[in-house]
Amino acid sequence: MNDKILYGYTGVFDSPDEIIRAADKTAEEGYKKFDVNTPYPVHGMDKAMKLPPSKLGYAALVFGLSGTVSALLLMFWISVIEYPIVIGGKPFFAFPAFVPVIFEVTVLAASIATVVTMIAVFFKFPNLSHPLHDTEYMKKVSSDKYGLCIQAEDENFNENNVKGFLAGLGAKDISPVYYDSEEISVKHVLLEPKFIGILIVAAVVTSGTVYFGLNKLMFMVPFNWMVDQEKTVPQEASTFFADGFAMRPPVNGTVMRGTLPYQFKGNPEDAGKFLKNPLPQTEENFTLGKMKYDIYCSPCHGYFGEGDSRLRGQFPNPPSLHSEKLRNWSDGSIYHVITDGQNIMPSYETQLTRQERWATVLYIRALQRSLNAKESDLE
Amino acid sequence: MSSEETNIGYSKKELPGSLGKIGFAILGIGLVVVIVSFFVDHTRAAFNNLIMLMFLTSVGVGGLFLIALEYIAGAVWSTPFRRVIEIITGIVILLPVIAVPVYLNLHDLFHWTHEEVVQGDYSLESKSGYLNVSFFTIRVVVFFALWILFYLLLRKNSLSQDVTGDQLLTKKNIRLSAVFMPVFAVTITFSSIDWIMSLEPHWFSTIFGVYYFSGTVLAALAAGTLAIIMLNEKGYLTKGLVKDHYYSLGALLFAFTNFWAYIAFSQFLLIWYANLPEETFWFLQKWEGSWMIISVGLIFVHFIVPYFGLLSQPSKMDPKRLKLMSIWILFAHWYDLYWLVMPTFSKEEAVFGWMEVAFPILTVGIVILAFVIISRKKNLIPVGDPKLKRGLDFRL
Numbered sequence: 001m002n003d004k005i006l007y008g009y010t011g012v013f014d015s016p017d018e019i020i021r022a023a024d025k026t027a028e029e030g031y032k033k034f035d036v037n038t039p040y041p042v043h044g045m046d047k048a049m050k051l052p053p054s055k056l057g058y059a060a061l062v063f064g065l066s067g068t069v070s071a072l073l074l075m076f077w078i079s080v081i082e083y084p085i086v087i088g089g090k091p092f093f094a095f096p097a098f099v100p101v102i103f104e105v106t107v108l109a110a111s112i113a114t115v116v117t118m119i120a121v122f123f124k125f126p127n128l129s130h131p132l133h134d135t136e137y138m139k140k141v142s143s144d145k146y147g148l149c150i151q152a153e154d155e156n157f158n159e160n161n162v163k164g165f166l167a168g169l170g171a172k173d174i175s176p177v178y179y180d181s182e183e184i185s186v187k188h189v190l191l192e193p194k195f196i197g198i199l200i201v202a203a204v205v206t207s208g209t210v211y212f213g214l215n216k217l218m219f220m221v222p223f224n225w226m227v228d229q230e231k232t233v234p235q236e237a238s239t240f241f242a243d244g245f246a247m248r249p250p251v252n253g254t255v256m257r258g259t260l261p262y263q264f265k266g267n268p269e270d271a272g273k274f275l276k277n278p279l280p281q282t283e284e285n286f287t288l289g290k291m292k293y294d295i296y297c298s299p300c301h302g303y304f305g306e307g308d309s310r311l312r313g314q315f316p317n318p319p320s321l322h323s324e325k326l327r328n329w330s331d332g333s334i335y336h337v338i339t340d341g342q343n344i345m346p347s348y349e350t351q352l353t354r355q356e357r358w359a360t361v362l363y364i365r366a367l368q369r370s371l372n373a374k375e376s377d378l379e
Numbered sequence: 380m381s382s383e384e385t386n387i388g389y390s391k392k393e394l395p396g397s398l399g400k401i402g403f404a405i406l407g408i409g410l411v412v413v414i415v416s417f418f419v420d421h422t423r424a425a426f427n428n429l430i431m432l433m434f435l436t437s438v439g440v441g442g443l444f445l446i447a448l449e450y451i452a453g454a455v456w457s458t459p460f461r462r463v464i465e466i467i468t469g470i471v472i473l474l475p476v477i478a479v480p481v482y483l484n485l486h487d488l489f490h491w492t493h494e495e496v497v498q499g500d501y502s503l504e505s506k507s508g509y510l511n512v513s514f515f516t517i518r519v520v521v522f523f524a525l526w527i528l529f530y531l532l533l534r535k536n537s538l539s540q541d542v543t544g545d546q547l548l549t550k551k552n553i554r555l556s557a558v559f560m561p562v563f564a565v566t567i568t569f570s571s572i573d574w575i576m577s578l579e580p581h582w583f584s585t586i587f588g589v590y591y592f593s594g595t596v597l598a599a600l601a602a603g604t605l606a607i608i609m610l611n612e613k614g615y616l617t618k619g620l621v622k623d624h625y626y627s628l629g630a631l632l633f634a635f636t637n638f639w640a641y642i643a644f645s646q647f648l649l650i651w652y653a654n655l656p657e658e659t660f661w662f663l664q665k666w667e668g669s670w671m672i673i674s675v676g677l678i679f680v681h682f683i684v685p686y687f688g689l690l691s692q693p694s695k696m697d698p699k700r701l702k703l704m705s706i707w708i709l710f711a712h713w714y715d716l717y718w719l720v721m722p723t724f725s726k727e728e729a730v731f732g733w734m735e736v737a738f739p740i741l742t743v744g745i746v747i748l749a750f751v752i753i754s755r756k757k758n759l760i761p762v763g764d765p766k767l768k769r770g771l772d773f774r775l
Contacts, residue, residue, distance in 0.1 A: 044774040096651050099644060
């Protein structure tokens with residue numbers, strides 16, 4: 001008997017009024033470590049036991065606010081930084097749209113974290129047992145009686161005094177409760193090798209079964225209906241159109257968006273006569289012309305139009321752009337050659353837009369002028 | 380009633396005569412300035428009068444809702460001070476009087492009353508089956524009649540229970556309340572549509588009735604809480620009212636503050652998201668010039684301040700804090716109505732002048748004087764109610 005460790009003394013009362021009075025008296029007597037067990041929540045008990053306000057509210061506040069902040073950051077990161085998409089013409093940081101998410105996450109974080117805090121911190125989970133479990137006292141107070149338990153940990157605890165005090169309150173069935181000796185001596189179950197081993201075996205068996213079951217026994221061909229469609233895919237002839245092409249050629253005379261057909265095709269004389277450079281001589285246009293010239297023209301004509309090809313004879317060198325004949329050409333003629341090609345030079349119509357071609361003409365004019373400046377240029 | 384001590388520790392005390400005089404003085408000052416304001420600028424005065432009407436509707440009809448709610452839910456905690464709310468609710472009798480100046484200026488307030496405006500406006504023409512002066516008048520009269528009818532019936536049963544202590548009267552009131560609830564839902568929704576939403580007849584929001592309802596309950600609760608705490612502190616109620624009762628009132632105030640914010644934001648979010656021009660103009664109009672400050676202020680006045688003011692448990696039990704918050708919420712409801720109504724009067728800039736001060740003063744005067752007159756010769760707690768004892772024993 002005496003080798004057991006005392007947990008506390010319990011007494012049982014018959015009515016909620018008695019237990020309220022008893023709790024009030026016990027607290028007044030100076031006992032701090034005592035508890036009341038009732039079959040249902042008795043109103044006014046906190047006050048009778050002189051309990052301080054619960055601290056759980058602060059946990060709810062802190063976790064709720066952290067939910068607020070993390071939801072806001074999450075939404076900000078998704079919608080503004082990581083994957084910005086314009087939705088309904090709203091700004092990326094569309095705060096009103098975030099509010100429902102923030103609200104939900106706040107509530108979720110606060111409620112879940114509060115319950116977890118309550119179980120882990122206040123109920124001391126994973127402590128699975130309590131000395132009051134499996135006692136006659138617990139059977140009574142969980143059906144129709146109201147119990148009070150003064151714990152031995154209390155600094156005012158004295159076995160005989162407590163017995164007398166409980167009797168004085170009118171408690172019945174005053175009895176001691178001892179710690180279960182096994183509960184105290186046994187090591188923490190979470191750290192036992194047997195327990196950990198079982199956990200590992202269970203993990204391996206379940207994951208193995210799931211893997212084998214899903215991937216071997218119930219294997220299905222991966223979903224591929226997206227590929228299997230009634231359409232002509234590359235390297236395949238159309239069965240619908242007689243000519244085997246899936247795409248239809250455009251109607252004769254179709255003009256691509258943003259382009260105009262070149263009206264002087266094969267007609268260099270009229271091109272030289274009628275075409276005028278529409279671009280003004282601005283720095284912007286010269287820069288554009290230089291860029292395009294350096295890319296498309298300079299490989300054969302050389303950077304300065306002297307016909308010094310960089311192609312090392314793989315292609316016949318063109319004549320210099322500084323010849324008398326070329327200097328007297330109109331802008332339109334140069335434009336025509338760029339557009340339509342000449343002799344061995346191919347057309348650059350598809351590489352250069354109209355504006356770029358005219359800018360290139362401007363730049364060629366500038367190159368010619370640089371080697372054969374007029375006297376008026378000195379002024 | 381005799382002033383004998385009853386078994387629940389209540390002895391009838393008449394309210395001091397000075398309160399009636401104060402109420403009369405405030406009412407007098409307010410009334411004079413209000414009458415002057417109708418001569419100075421009758422349109423603006425009518426808009427302010429509309430705010431006052433809707434505010435008193437909130438307090439009165441909202442109180443009726445609280446009483447009916449108590450009966451239906453079988454709540455015991457609110458029984459000891461139900462009579463206070465019943466007395467406040469008495470102002471529903473005055474509502475028709477307050478509505479008269481608004482009704483006389485209908486043409487200045489509601490432009491759907493002008494037939495030449497409605498002609499050729501497809502939207503207004505299709506609404507004219509509902510929005511026309513004769514049907515509007517019928518609705519207004521019927522709604523007032525219903526509210527007053529239910530007020531008188533509920534009050535009669537409650538008062539005669541003081542004398543007889545007959546439990547069947549509670550049962551009668553439960554039945555009445557059950558009938559009143561759907562009536563309340565319909566009348567409060569449509570009166571908010573009639574008086575406030577139709578100020579901008581092109582605009583529509585299906586949640587608007589709920590929005591006004593949330594403010595209604597808040598205002599009635601705040602007025603009730605304020606009166607209950609002040610009366611209880613001066614000893615006009617019973618000693619049995621403790622902080623557990625206060626806490627429950629505070630919790631309801633807090634809950635409906637959140638409910639209001641939820642509804643207000645829902646209304647805003649959907650309109651903002653859908654971005655339909657026929658809906659967004661209503662908010663854009665409240666974003667015009669200095670209205671923007673009022674709009675942003677609404678979030679703080681109506682949500683942030685009461686939210687943090689009532690968040691913690693002790694603040695809901697502290698009578699001082701509760702009184703402060705009740706006054707604040709009443710102010711917030713007025714602010715809300717101002718935000719709803721006045722942009723129609725002054726589109727460019729928010730207006731605030733002596734008229735906007737005069738009407739709240741008159742309102743306070745009306746409420747105080749009405750309370751003093753109605754409470755005369757009555758018990759301030761329902762002494763015959765069978766739930767009273769349990770209500771006083773209520774603990775959290």
